[in-house]
Amino acid sequence: MNATDEAGRMPQTAASLLRASTLPALEARILLTHALGWRRTELITRGDEPLAEAACAQYRALEARRAAGEPIAQIVGAREFFGLEFEVTPHVLIPRPETELLVETALAALEGITAPRALDLGTGTGAIAVAIASARPDARVWALDRSAEALAVATRNAAKLLDAKRPGGALQLLQSDWYTALDPALAFDAIVSNPPYIRHGDPHLTEGDLRFEPRGALTDEADGLSAIRIIVAGAGERLVSRGQLWIEHGYDQAADVCALLAAQGFENVHSRADLAAIERISGGVWKHGGTNGE
Incomplete structure (x- = not known):
């Protein structure tokens, strides 16, 4: 049986957050790995792991910024170019x-x-x-x-x-x-x-x-x-x-x-x-x- 929080709700997971996102799948994955501090492969290997509500809230805040149009690179503060990861502001x-x-x-x-x-x-x-x-x-x-x-x-x-x-x-x-x-x-x-x-x-x-x-x-x-x-x-x-x-x-x-x-x-x-x-x-x-x- 899956654990529930104090309010009796099922905890969110990386997989459930991605399913619920209205963003394009790639953008949602980038923001979620950034919020969680995970590698992209961990979205698969740890996709059903219960997440702390603080981590979910952080991801939702990033998701809202992107939905408002803010560039992904500015949200995560980086962009890959020519095989190198550059800081972006x-x-x-x-x-x-x-x-x-x-x-x-x-x-x-x-x-x-x-x-x-x-x-x-x-x-x-x-x-x-x-x-x-x-x-x-x-x-x-x-x-x-x-x-x-x-x-x-x-x-x-x-x-x-x-x-x-x-x-x-x-x-x-x-x-x-x-x-x-x-x-x-x-x-x-x-x-x-x-x-x-x-x-x-x-x-x-x-x-x-x-x-x-x-x-x-x-x-x-x-x-x-x-x-x-x-x-x-x-x-x-x-x-x-x-x-x-x-x-x-x-x-x-x-x-x-x-x-x-x-x-x-x-x-x-x-x-x-x-x-x-x-x-x-x-x-x-x-x-x-x-x-x-x-």
Whole structure:
């Protein structure tokens, strides 16, 4: 016979909470494991184990936050990206799977280069920069953001996910409005960025997870290309000869971004599609040489 509580009710279990949830099954499982401090496999192996009411109440509170629209990543404070788990707060953009294409492309650009240098503009959580540094321990990577709150998150993620003794040294984090605070003597083998590119007035800004993310990381409050123009215009002075620039952009911006790159003098300009067949990033090769200083 199953035990009952003092009021004569059957105790809740992980299985019963999941059955009763109105959330999508995957979201409910993520929130429940977070509330209970369990691994996902324990939802199976311990699924019929009676739970304390405090644990059930904690899960229901998380469930209510998600039902109100708050992003899963902000509720649990983490999101996996490129095989690494990053801290996420309301001060940073939530890393998304499609942005992994930017990391993969940057790593391809650095292939065959000994101790390469890479620059991530508008780093947010540090996901792009940390992923590159993790995959290429010999690389020296700089990560810039104008937000002090975002840099604090990126700093914690770098400390957690990167070995401070890696051959390339510690990740260089710098508060900067794009290139402004960067040492002008530096030049890079690859520059990457996931800048704010959503147009002002785009209805997506008032839908889904975007409602809870920092607006300044999403939109330039203009045509969606303002930040991209700055990045493209300043990249040549920061790239070594044959260095590459790659930028993430909106689903309908590939032609515009490619035109900006070509007009600035980049060669082999083209776009790459993500797994959803959306042209997600555009870039090119710098045919001239940067300062390439120390």
